[in-house]
Amino acid sequence: MAEKDYSRKLVSMVEIQKSFGKVEVLKSVNFEVGHNEIVGLVGDNGAGKSTLIKILTGVHQPNGGEIYFKGEKITIHSVERSRELGIETVYQEQALSEQQTMWRNIFMGREITDKLGFLKIKQQRRETEKILREQMGFTSKAINTESIVKYLSGGEKQGIAIGRSLYFDADLIILDEPTMGLSLAETKKALDFIRNVKDIGKSAIFISHNIYYVYPVADRFVILDRGNVAGRFLKSKITQDELFEKMVHLAKTGKMR
Ligand SMILES: Nc1ncnc2c1ncn2[C@@H]1O[C@H](COP(=O)(O)OP(=O)(O)OP(=O)(O)O)[C@@H](O)[C@H]1O
Ligand SMILES: [Mg+2]
Secondary structure, three states, X not given: OOOOOOOOEEEEEEEEEEEEOOEEEEEEEEEEEEOOOEEEEEOOOOOOHHHHHHHHOOOOOOOEEEEEEOXXXXXXXXXXXXXXXXXXXXXXXXOOOOOOEHHHHHHOOXXXXXXXXXXXXXXXXXXXXXXXXXXXXXXXXXXXXXXXXXXXXXXXXXXXXXXXXXXXXXXXXXXXXXXXXXXXXXXXXXXXHHHHHHHOOOEEEEEOOOHHHHHHHOOEEEEEEOOEEEEXXXXXXXXXXXXXXXXXXXXXXXXXX
């Protein structure tokens, strides 16, 4: 049999298996993300969604299976490695430093320095200003590069995290419950950021319990259920109500309708 061609997809996770002790959390999961595709990863609590994406971000090592990124077989042994590859994560408990300014947060751990290792502060401020206006599309006069992160809204923090990912040229942005705890207005902003990811030609994995947030922004849906992929649907082939119904039925009966 011919080798499968993994070069058409941005990322392919093949027969991924993960156990914590005796508990098998991912059984043999096949999961792919295409170029310029937004994939909605949905499923009940404990289905294994976060575990699956933590394998992509280098937090967990799989016990079995293979990962292909841009057609090449890779191992992701650390979070740094994952970032190097162009994979960034945004989640509600964002790793932002609350007491610091916005521009310091953007460049934290990846500071721009001159040959001698001195910080290029002016350039970092300038770049942050650019990210702020162009990538995050912030319009509020109250927000600027000197704003202390602590005083920003949840949605604005989310925006910084996504803007930072885009600036560092991530090809794949993973959003694990990015709207949790956000107000409606902030949620709308976070969803707009995800649409922006699509508009500029990048890809994303969007995990949320709220199908009404996932449905409008995703191109495709993958339902995970107790460590197995229970279904895959192109948005063009399923309505929001049908997807919702399928998930309710699955939760009730353990079976796909
Ligand atoms: N580090 C860990 N050690 C042991 N068990 C873990 C660990 N991380 C996750 N698990 C278990 O693996 C299962 C899947 O967890 P995971 O966080 O991937 O689910 P999830 O689909 O993201 O759920 P939720 O929607 O509630 O966030 C759960 O039963 C969880 O208790
Ligand atoms: Mg989770």
